[in-house]
Amino acid sequence: MALTGLEIFKLLPKTNCKKCGRPTCLAFAMQLAQKKANLTDCPDVSEEAKNVLGAASAPPIKLITLKAGEKIFKVGEETVLYRHEEKFHNPTGVGVTIRDDLDGGAFSERLKKIDGLKFTRVGTEIGIDIIAVQNMSKNVEKFSSATKMVADNSHLALILMSDSVENMRSALDVCGNKRPLLWSANAQNYEGMARLAKEKNCPLIVSAPRLEELADLTEKIKSLGVSEMILDYNSARLKDVLQGLTKVRRAALKKNFRPLGFSTITYVKENDGYQEIIKASTYLAKYAGIVVLDVCEPWQIMPLLTVRQNIFTDPQKPVQVEPKLYQVGQANENSPLLFTTNFSLTYYTVEGEVEASRTPAYILAVDTEGTSVLTAYSGDKLNEKVVAKAMANAKVEEKIKHKKLIIPGLVAVMTAKLKEELGWEILVGPKEASGIPSYLRSTWS
């Protein structure tokens, strides 16, 4: 729980020596409480005060870092329950499993497939982050050779899945340049796992089917010197897990409950290709730090990664498309030219309707700093000068002969000024994008 100014004051030297640059210890304490000062400004502060204040100011959900060579994967340090309150910070990791009991050919084939799970959408590359090696064989050699194969051949971050401390240790010796995540410590093996995690400086997943047990385990493991943990609330029921993830997030953020102040992981096991992605998407939206799946078909992974792309979009920041001239279908110099703004939602809606019209066309995405048509117009981010500049930048004159520009119906008022500025004929399009197909069919045939 955050400390009040008075609570902090009690921990300070109370000498009012002013070395911190504040007139009194109390003034300094008040600023600390408001996070406007740094404890290091007071040279005389006691070790005890440092510990207490340090712990109180630590983020409520611990940040965990995995490494795969140069690449770093981070999870944790979330600050809100709902994305509209601020935003979600570290996108949920998506991982796919690989069993160590697959035979050589099947193993390398799957490894290659998993490693290649990336897609490009809305101009951004999205891909999975993690590969999880499962010690299904229970055999130590198989586990370490599978781990070595993965560590040497995959660019992804690594999770090692085994209940055996001994098997885990041998796999850890062949992880190369990766800093893996160990799955898992449970009520039976936590002492050994915690010691191993501490020795190898690796984060540790803690598994239990009840939150109370998880809280017990994290405290015990903490006392063994491991602070980097991730919680695995491993109930088989969808609703239990969903509620568990919410309870953990709320306990950490609303109650500052340290024993559950960690990110979470869920392993989705389903024999149904749809339910597996439904569950993974649900957990992803509602607070899982990492989701791990067995399935890896593009038609399953791409929607899941798109959910992540959507949910982790900063709601404060409008998403933009590159402001330029886009070609839809086999457009040529006689095709219609429409302009809209570079707010991606606006742009893609227009693009979708132009496509639906089956009329090849050009769409000019005008840079309005990612705002919608009306917002941009009323904020003067959309005026005849802005449109003229966009047309010049895109060299529209070289590509289109007819000198006719279709403008959004919502800004019909721009017609006269645009005509004057561009010397083009201005056609007022429909107010709603859904009117575009019929508009194009009736005006451009």
Place this chain on the structure above:
Amino acid sequence: MEVPNVAEKWMGCVRKVTIGATKEQGGTRGNIVTVGGAKSIPYMDFEGEQGCKPVIAMDVLDTVPEDWPDALKEPFKDVLNSPAKWAKKCVEQYGADMVCLKLDSIHPDKGNKSAEEAVATVKSILQAVSVPLIIWGCEHNETDNAVMPKVSQAAKGERCLLAGASQDNYKIIAAVCLADGHCLVTQAPVDINIGKQVNILVSDLGFPLDRIIMFQTTGALGYGMEYVYSIQERERIAALSGDNLLGMPVICNVGYESWRAKEAKASDAEAPQWGSCVERGPMWETITAATLLQSGVDIIRMYHPKAVAAVKKFTQDLA
């Protein structure tokens, strides 16, 4: 170790709305559907009732859809030219809780069909299926204002759900819904304030709040879903916090929106790297629905039977 109780204490709730009327209630429906009633964040029933299970309304178009990809046409190929048969198939074979008749062809640019034709279609569907009916206008204000009153009159007493009332066009539809005993969809363009405003406008006309379903224009996965997700999440929180004028059940238009996405409709030849379109389209629809459910949704309009089956299973698991 004891874990702190994190249940929120909410003062408000989402109202319950009943759609459809049986014989005793003055209609002809075999069953009615009640939605809403949540007193908690979606599915967090440790803090209060989670309300009625979300229901699925399968869309039926009043005209043969021209632009549907093959993967979507396939399950309906024998019924696409008959809305009544189409509706029957949705209910009997695919387990739709409701049917949503989309009156596309009354639109001046999409067929310009007459009100009489629309009425005939509505009647044929009411005959063919016994589940409650949603009737969705063509979203061309003048046309809807001319056609919907006749449609409403023809279905009088059936307690259908009619769409919809918007900020700049609500008077006629609200009046006929009130007169003919239907429920009403109030719609807004992904804007919580406008959503509330439309509710105020229709309630000022005397329309009862317990017959309203809210609709924020749905965005598909990858195409603005997150905006609707957050608006609906805010609406739910506002309702639970006691805002009466946002405490209505919510409907989403998932089928139509998802199948506009390239990821859903592109053929295998166009997008070999995305996997088979036979699964890809239904999956896109499924995941749009499933994710939006977490923001608080009571009625989901859907297209593809595979997606319907998957989402049904999911809502059962969440019940």
